[in-house]
Amino acid sequence: MSQILDPLPQDQKASLLCCYVNATSQIQIARITNIENWYFERVVFPGQRLVFEALPQAQLEIHSGMMASSILSDIIPCERLSVNNSLEEEADSALPRSGQDSRPSSSDNFRSPLETAASTKEKVILA
Template identity: 55%
Template sequence: MTSAFTPFPSHLSNRILCCYVNTTTQIQKAKILTIPNWLFERVVFPHQRLLFEALPDAFLEIHSCAAAGEALLGKIPCFHLQVSERSLVMAGSSILHDDLQTDSME
């Protein structure tokens, strides 16, 4: 599996910050193919959060990854994945809380 990233085109000013979470136990590949002159392809491990910039009208494709090849699981409008600064702060504090609990259990 490969991960590819090219810088987001600087002339596109209406970009939004998005977050996708792989809630499965399988490795997935996330792709955005709907923005001209831009390639976005990332491997997303189980339970991993993926933060990325996109255009509101772009679509994030989610593919399953298996030995037999890839299969398209679905397309998600990026505006559905848009996050705000407040949601990032809340997510960050829950991650920190989870890490603290894990550390105290060891």
């Protein structure tokens, strides 16, 4: 991912793809200030998703507030915001463990599409 305005320091090889969502009703400022020779700052509107690259040791500061005031409301390690880690964990949990059968068993309450459609139709008729 290209960050034209704030490229990561050239001497750093590892980077994380991170995502932060402003789940509040206020405008927030997201900053990273703990990385030497690099400064990152973005305005994040309510409901907006901010996707950015950062170094593993970076900490995202979230500032919020009203007119002419800013309150540091949270500091989040960028490792916790990493999209790559989330995707890897989801993929690992979705894969069957070695020696396990990936097919559903009768104990999984597996129903075929026809059985599902039939039970839905019964519910509609009864209602």
